[in-house]
Each structure stands twice: as structure tokens, then as C-alpha cells.
Amino acid sequence: MKIVTMDPSICVGCKNCEYSCSFVQKKDFVAKDSNIKVNWYPEDRFCIPVTCMHCQEPWCLEVCPANAISRNENTQAVEIDQEKCAGCKMCMLACPFGNIHFDTNNKVSGKCDLCGGDPTCVKFCISGALQFEEEEDAFYSKRLVLDNKIKKILGKGNSENDSRD
Amino acid sequence: MTVETKLKDRTVKQTLCRMCDDHCGINVHMEGNKIVEIDGNKDHEWNRGRLCVKGRAGIDLVYAPDRIMKPLKKTESGWQEIGLEQALDEIADKIKSIKTEYGDGSMGVWKGEAIGFGQQENIYRRFIHAIGSPNYFSNDTTCYAGRHLGYSTVSGVYYQSDFDHSQCIMIWGSNSPHAHPNVTQKIMRAKKNGAKLIVIDPRLSTLARKADIYVQIKPATDGALAHGIVRRLIEMNVQNDTFIKDYTIGYEKLKDYVQSFTPEFVEKETGVPSATLELICETIAKRAPQMTSYVGNGLEHHENGVNNIRAVCCIDGIMGSYDVKGGSLLPEYLNTNTLTLYDELPLKHIQPIGSEKYPVFYDLRQECHTMMLMDTILSEKPYPFKGLILSGANPAMTNPNSAKVRKALGNLDLFVVRELFMTETAKLADYILPAASFFERTEIHGHALHQITTLTERLFTYPEVQDEYQFLHDLAHRLGAGDYFPWENEEALNEWLVEPSGISIDELKAHPEGFPYTPIRYQKYLTEPFKTASGKLDFASKYLKDFGYSELPEYHSPRYISEPKTEYPYTLVTGARKLVYYHSRNFNFKRFKTAIPTPEVEIHPLDAKKLGVKDDDLVKVTSDIDSIDIPVRITHDQEILPGVVQITHGWQDANVNLITSDKITDPIDGFPAMKSIEVKIEKKQANG
Numbered sequence: 001m002k003i004v005t006m007d008p009s010i011c012v013g014c015k016n017c018e019y020s021c022s023f024v025q026k027k028d029f030v031a032k033d034s035n036i037k038v039n040w041y042p043e044d045r046f047c048i049p050v051t052c053m054h055c056q057e058p059w060c061l062e063v064c065p066a067n068a069i070s071r072n073e074n075t076q077a078v079e080i081d082q083e084k085c086a087g088c089k090m091c092m093l094a095c096p097f098g099n100i101h102f103d104t105n106n107k108v109s110g111k112c113d114l115c116g117g118d119p120t121c122v123k124f125c126i127s128g129a130l131q132f133e134e135e136e137d138a139f140y141s142k143r144l145v146l147d148n149k150i151k152k153i154l155g156k157g158n159s160e161n162d163s164r165d
Numbered sequence: 166m167t168v169e170t171k172l173k174d175r176t177v178k179q180t181l182c183r184m185c186d187d188h189c190g191i192n193v194h195m196e197g198n199k200i201v202e203i204d205g206n207k208d209h210e211w212n213r214g215r216l217c218v219k220g221r222a223g224i225d226l227v228y229a230p231d232r233i234m235k236p237l238k239k240t241e242s243g244w245q246e247i248g249l250e251q252a253l254d255e256i257a258d259k260i261k262s263i264k265t266e267y268g269d270g271s272m273g274v275w276k277g278e279a280i281g282f283g284q285q286e287n288i289y290r291r292f293i294h295a296i297g298s299p300n301y302f303s304n305d306t307t308c309y310a311g312r313h314l315g316y317s318t319v320s321g322v323y324y325q326s327d328f329d330h331s332q333c334i335m336i337w338g339s340n341s342p343h344a345h346p347n348v349t350q351k352i353m354r355a356k357k358n359g360a361k362l363i364v365i366d367p368r369l370s371t372l373a374r375k376a377d378i379y380v381q382i383k384p385a386t387d388g389a390l391a392h393g394i395v396r397r398l399i400e401m402n403v404q405n406d407t408f409i410k411d412y413t414i415g416y417e418k419l420k421d422y423v424q425s426f427t428p429e430f431v432e433k434e435t436g437v438p439s440a441t442l443e444l445i446c447e448t449i450a451k452r453a454p455q456m457t458s459y460v461g462n463g464l465e466h467h468e469n470g471v472n473n474i475r476a477v478c479c480i481d482g483i484m485g486s487y488d489v490k491g492g493s494l495l496p497e498y499l500n501t502n503t504l505t506l507y508d509e510l511p512l513k514h515i516q517p518i519g520s521e522k523y524p525v526f527y528d529l530r531q532e533c534h535t536m537m538l539m540d541t542i543l544s545e546k547p548y549p550f551k552g553l554i555l556s557g558a559n560p561a562m563t564n565p566n567s568a569k570v571r572k573a574l575g576n577l578d579l580f581v582v583r584e585l586f587m588t589e590t591a592k593l594a595d596y597i598l599p600a601a602s603f604f605e606r607t608e609i610h611g612h613a614l615h616q617i618t619t620l621t622e623r624l625f626t627y628p629e630v631q632d633e634y635q636f637l638h639d640l641a642h643r644l645g646a647g648d649y650f651p652w653e654n655e656e657a658l659n660e661w662l663v664e665p666s667g668i669s670i671d672e673l674k675a676h677p678e679g680f681p682y683t684p685i686r687y688q689k690y691l692t693e694p695f696k697t698a699s700g701k702l703d704f705a706s707k708y709l710k711d712f713g714y715s716e717l718p719e720y721h722s723p724r725y726i727s728e729p730k731t732e733y734p735y736t737l738v739t740g741a742r743k744l745v746y747y748h749s750r751n752f753n754f755k756r757f758k759t760a761i762p763t764p765e766v767e768i769h770p771l772d773a774k775k776l777g778v779k780d781d782d783l784v785k786v787t788s789d790i791d792s793i794d795i796p797v798r799i800t801h802d803q804e805i806l807p808g809v810v811q812i813t814h815g816w817q818d819a820n821v822n823l824i825t826s827d828k829i830t831d832p833i834d835g836f837p838a839m840k841s842i843e844v845k846i847e848k849k850q851a852n853g
Contacts, residue, residue, distance in 0.1 A: 010353035014342040029760035042801035
């Protein structure tokens with residue numbers, strides 16, 4: 001399936017993703033309503049965007065007592081039917097990544113549904129940190145990136161260095 | 166309407182976005198005549214399908230409930246709607262009487278940023294000369310033209326940083342994620358290809374978060390750092406001797422001049438540790454000539470702005486990065502017919518306002534200076550200036566010394582503002598004419614970096630809402646200058662403009678993703694002269710020397726360093742952009758205010774402690790001009806230097822330009838020093 005992948009090495013934490021997602025949900029720019037969150041840690045100069053991974057065995061789906069969570073057959077996205085959701089927050093507890101939030105206006109859970117197969121956050125990501133790609137491709141290139149980073153950390157000891165230094 | 170018919174009726178038009186100066190390719194999804202969605206055009210080379218949230222808000226702009234859709238006339242009982250033809254008749258009559266009473270030079274035009282792409286600039290230049298005055302003004306006198314002067318006095322043109330292919334990108338005083346969103350993905354692509362990113366900025370900007378080397382420099386001292394870099398690179402003996410010998414002028418003079426910029430001096434002057442200077446130089450040395458310096462608005466608001474920018478350009482110069490792939494490209498432009506009348510009607514006998522004080526600025530930009538306009542209006546020197554047509558600019562918020570701007574513009578006999586919204590400047594007008602948004606005009610546009618041109622599409626029109634061409638056409642015909650405006654509309658003008666290019670309008674229409682008008686050629690200097698006065702790359706500029714300026718890019722300390730004043734212990738940087746706003750624009754869009762609801766002065770935790778303030782407390786910030794009250798936001802301790810504070814412009818309820826000065830300016834380009842203002846800060850008591 002195609003998923004939203006995130007590359008913290010080039011994310012600037014500009015919040016275009018949060019605002020564009022909020023706009024899709026609420027026609028407003030309320031960052032807390034966004035299904036994608038980007039955190040910025042100034043002490044480490046580190047930004048990381050995170051959204052639902054649409055797990056193969058989604059704990060949120062399994063735990064939902066209202067059967068409100070299902071997998072979309074077309075996009076393979078794990079979706080919440082907000083009409084069925086009872087607002088019990090079990091899914092929020094179950095998600096190991098904290099990628100489900102409570103929609104305080106509607107009193108139900110909210111999460112990424114891949115915008116029906118054309119995720120808005122990716123289209124409004126100006127740095128290129130977010131991509132919508134086949135998971136196999138994504139993880140292969142991620143492994144390469146990770147290999148490189150580990151090599152740098154363990155092999156060189158300093159992120160300022162590269163092969164030329 | 167059912168879903169099926171909705172989808173059937175949906176059409177996608179491809180044009181460019183003008184919600185900021187990045188001009189990204191967009192898909193405009195329409196149902197009938199109505200825009201329902203905007204997203205990025207994947208095929209446009211500039212932005213490759215990505216867009217920022219400002220871009221989508223084109224819908225907010227075009228359908229804003231407070232958009233001005235009828236001509237308005239100020240009367241004693243307030244604003245009255247007036248028919249367009251009558252408004253044009255009255256404006257033309259008033260212009261005639263002003264010209265008769267005070268002379269041709271008493272009229273002027275001012276091009277702003279808000280309502281179209283670049284084409285309107287030359288239409289305004291043509292119009293004002295056609296009616297006998299040389300007084301063309303624009304927002305470029307506070308943004309862009311300073312970089313143009315700095316860049317072009319060294320290399321002859323406004324060069325384009327080839328981010329995508331670069332191995333070392335130095336960003337001086339620019340925050341692309343907020344100011345030029347799409348430049349961000351170019352820089353990040355380069356980074357993924359192994360480029361090093363060096364960001365020089367007193368603030369840990371959004372872009373600086375990703376810097377390999379972040380250089381937190383004292384405001385307005387960038388020239389000293391640049392000279393220190395040049396000195397050390399020469400000391401390392403890594404300069405490009407072949408390029409320097411064959412294609413440059415003044416290298417030995419520059420080399421001698423920079424010798425005093427030792428790492429110790431640079432550290433003392435700029436606050437940049439000598440180890441950082443060394444790291445920068447090593448990084449450049451390993452990657453040149455695939456390196457490029459990109460200067461933002463940050464440097465042009467220095468008292469020594471032009472020379473600080475020239476100093477930066479000298480780094481690229483000694484490393485030979487000009488016009489090489491991955492370096493600083495010298496772009497070629499689309500060959501069009503010339504709209505301006507500087508050859509036919511130069512009008513030099515009427516002193517263009519500001520040309521005496523800033524002669525290089527006028528010579529290179531052929532543009533009058535807004536820093537001189539307010540004094541001219543108020544003093545009637547060198548001659549009376551009584552009438553102004555201003556289009557999509559908001560100087561009452563964005564020019565320094567707002568109180569003086571308001572007083573001067575309010576003093577005009579005729580002030581016509583073409584606008585989408587009732588801005589603070591529009592409120593001062595005698596007539597407000599509704600202006601076409603960028604969806605309602607068609608212009609020939611160029612992305613110089615890629616050497617592609619895009620024709621923007623007029624998607625629809627509204628009655629009495631004109632584009633700049635139609636307005637100036639109608640006015641010129643009323644003023645006896647109709648011969649200069651023979652084209653019926655902007656479409657006909659476009660046909661004429663592209664004639665010499667060999668490209669037809671139909672070809673442009675067939676390529677909304679951008680039409681490559683000429684292939685990029687590298688190292689053109691091997692066979693052609695640089696476009697400088699000397700024909701070479703000028704480390705030392707005889708051209709500037711002939712105007713009485715220093716030929717070398719001399720460094721002078723900002724006055725907060727050279728003459729510190731104990732009563733003003735803080736250095737105020739203004740104008741850092743925020744994601745959703747564009748200078749003074751977008752503040753009327755409700756959801757943008759939800760995102761960023763209040764103005765703020767960004768302040769270091771140590772200074773906050775000293776002042777006894779916490780987040781959201783109100784402080785009074787005072788310069789020698791005036792003071793404003795503004796809430797505090799305490800930054801992380803790495804995000805700004807202690808002693809330095811930042812206020813973003815554009816907020817009506819805390820307009821920072823009430824405390825900026827139009828008198829402290831760069832001597833070459835006249836730009837106001839808006840990045841190093843001496844201020845004091847006091848905590849406001851709850852009842853104060």
C-alpha cells in the first residue's frame with residue numbers, strides 16, 4: 001500500500017502539513033485538529049512530523065468496542081467512522097505512536113484517512129520531507145538513509161563530517 | 166447538484182500563484198466559474214506539485230467577503246460608490262489640473278506587490294513617462310532592489326542560486342520556509358544529495374533548523390564575516406586563480422583590504438567564533454565551485470547593506486562559482502519588446518525624486534525612491550508632488566516611519582489606490598478602485614533560475630474590476646497619451662510583448678508548466694563579457710567609485726556597535742516573516758488569524774528575566790521615533806541572541822514601522838536600516 005513517509009532530516013517544522021490537514025477537517029487552521037503532528041526540539045535542532053502508519057494489525061481497530069474503525073479497501077487506510085465512534089478513547093490508548101487524537105468539538109476520535117488516497121499534507125509539504133509512496137520503496141530508501149546515519153555516527157563520530165572531510 | 170454532475174463540471178486550469186513572491190505553478194479546480202480547490206502543479210519545474218497554505222488561500226483572497234468590488238470615492242459623509250467611468254473621468258480631470266498648476270513632475274505612480282506578477286511594473290513605468298513625469302516608485306525600495314544593486318555591481322545581474330545542483334549553500338538573512346516556501350524543497354533536495362547548508366541569521370530561523378552550520382551573527386555585521394571568509398580562503402590558498410586572473414577586476418585590492426578581518430576581529434565584531442569561521446571556510450573549500458551564496462532581505466536592511474551584499478558576492482567570486490552548474494547562475498531573460506520609455510522619454514530634465522541623493526539607485530534601477538517621497542510631499546522640495554496612483558502597496562504599514570507616511574500620503578491633492586481590500590493605505594485615498602486579483606489578469610512571467618516562462622491565465626472577470634493594463638490604458642486615453650497604449654487589452658499587449666522572442670502566445674498557452682525559452686548555458690563569461698560596467702566581475706567597482714562611493718565593498722559597523730547608546734540597550738530586528746502572512750497581507754483571513762493570532766516581540770529568556778516578563782506580558786518598545794506596545798514571546802535560548810529582539814511587520818495593532826526610521830539609510834541604495842534598530846524595552850504595568 002501507499003503510505004505517508006516522513007524524513008526528519010529535511011523537515012523544517014513549518015507546520016504547513018498541520019494547517020492543511022486542519023483545513024481538510026475543519027476549514028480552519030487549528031493545529032490541534034490536525035491528523036499529522038510536527039514537533040520541534042530547539043535544543044537538538046530536530047523536527048519530526050508523525051502521522052498514522054496504517055498498521056498491518058491495527059491495535060486501534062482491534063480494540064474499538066463500537067466497530068467504528070475499519071480498513072478502506074481502496075486505499076488500505078485505517079479509518080474511523082465518526083458517526084459510529086462513541087468517544088471512549090480506547091483507540092488513543094491502544095495506538096503505540098500517539099497518532100490518534102480527540103476531536104474536542106465532535107467528542108470523537110480523529111485520525112489520518114489518507115484523504116481518500118491523495119494526502120493533502122504531502123501536497124502542502126514545502127520541504128519534501130513528506131512523501132506518499134509504496135511502503136516497500138519507502139522502507140528500502142529509509143534503510144539506506146538509516147545505514148548512512150549509523151555509519152556517520154559510529155564511523156565518523158560527528159554529523160558535520162562526511163566522506164570529503 | 167449531485168456529486169456526479171459536480172465532478173463532470175469540474176475543470177482544472179493551470180496558472181501561477183501570487184499569494185507571495187514565489188510564483189508556484191498551481192492547479193485551480195473550478196466548478197463552472199467558481200474556484201473550489203487549489204493545489205500544486207506537479208509538472209511545473211519550479212515547485213513540482215508542492216504548495217504552501219498561503220497558496221491554497223488564493224480562494225480566501227478572491228472570494229473574501231471584505232473584498233472591494235466597486236470604485237469608491239471619499240466624501241465628507243464617508244466612502245461612496247461611484248461608477249468606474251465617472252471615477253476615471255474625475256481622476257483624469259484632477260491629474261490634468263495638478264499637472265497644469267504644479268508641473269508634470271507633481272504626479273507619480275507606485276507599484277506594489279499585492280495584485281499581480283511582474284508585468285504591471287513596466288506598464289506603470291510606461292504610463293507615468295507617457296504623461297510626462299519620471300516619478301515611478303515601488304515597494305522595491307524596501308525589498309529586492311538592494312540585493313539587485315549588491316549583486317549586479319559585482320556580477321552585472323541579479324544572479325540565481327542553482328540550489329538543486331549545489332554542494333554548498335550559504336543563506337544570508339533569509340528564511341525560505343516562510344518567505345520563499347518553494348526554495349526550501351530545492352535546498353533540501355541538495356542536502357539529500359550531499360550539499361552542506363550554512364545559514365547566517367541572528368535568529369535560529371525555520372530554515373536554520375536544518376543547517377549543517379548555523380551561524381548566529383550579530384545583526385548587520387554580515388559584511389565583516391564575509392570579508393573574514395574571503396581573507397581566510399585566500400590564506401588557505403584555495404581561491405580560483407584562473408577565474409580571478411582572467412575574469413575579474415580588483416582582486417589584489419580586495420585581498421589587501423580584507424587582511425584586517427582576522428578571525429579574532431571577526432569574532433569580536435560579529436560574535437561568530439573563529440572555529441565556526443574555520444569550519445565555514447573548510448566547507449566552502451572542499452565544495453567550490455559548486456557553492457552559492459543567497460542573500461535575503463535581511464542584508465538589504467543594513468546601514469551598510471549594499472556593501473555587505475557585495476562582500477558576500479566576493480566569496481562566490483574568488484571561488485569561481487559564478488555561472489557554473491551548482492553555483493551562482495547569471496540568467497538569460499526572455500527577449501520581449503520593451504514597454505518602458507526610458508529611451509524615448511527619459512525626462513531627466515525633471516529630477517526623478519531621490520535620484521540626486523541616490524544616483525546609483527536611479528541609474529541601475531531607473532526608479533524613484535520612496536524614502537525621499539514623504540519629505541518631498543511635505544516640504545515641496547525639490548518641487549511640489551501632489552498626485553499619486555498606488556497599486557497594491559501598503560506603505561502605511563510597510564514603509565518605515567508610518568506616522569510620516571500617513572501624514573504625507575494624507576496630504577496629497579489626489580491619491581488613488583487600486584486594491585482588493587481596505588488597507589491602512591487605502592483609507593488615506595481619495596479614490597479606491599477595485600483591482601483584479603491574479604486570477605483575473607494574464608501576464609507573461611519568467612522563472613529566471615530555470616529560464617522558463619509561464620503565461621498566467623485570466624480565469625474570469627468582474628464588472629468594473631480592472632487589471633493594471635486596462636486601467637492605465639483607459640486613463641492614458643483620457644490624458645492625451647493614448648498613442649502609448651494602443652493595445653485593446655492585456656491579451657493584445659502580450660501578443661506584442663512576445664513578438665521578438667520567436668515564441669507564440671499559443672505555445673505558452675500549451676505549456677502552463679512553463680516553457681523553456683532558452684537553454685541554460687554555463688560559464689558564458691568564457692566567450693561574453695560580464696554585464697558589469699567593466700565587463701568583468703568587479704571585486705572593486707570603478708562604476709561605484711565614479712559616483713563617489715568606495716570602489717571596494719567596505720565594511721562599516723552598524724551604529725549600535727560603533728556608537729552604542731546606553732538609553733537604547735536592545736537591538737531590534739524587524740521583518741522576519743511568519744508562515745501565513747505576506748508582509749501586511751492576509752491578516753483579514755479568519756483562519757490565518759486562528760493560526761497566528763497576535764503580534765509578538767521575540768525575546769531571549771535572559772532578557773525576559775531581566776525585564777521581569779513572561780509570555781504574553783505587554784511591553785513597550787521605544788526607539789528614537791516613537792514607541793509601540795506589544796506582547797512578549799520568549800524564545801528558546803538558542804533561537805535569538807541575548808540583547809536582540811525581533812518584531813514581524815504588518816500587524817495593525819502593533820505596527821513596528823511606527824518605530825523604524827526613514828533617516829538611517831544605506832548611502833548607495835537608500836534602503837532603511839530596519840534590521841538593527843536601537844530600542845529600549847519596558848514592562849507595561851497592568852493598568853499602563
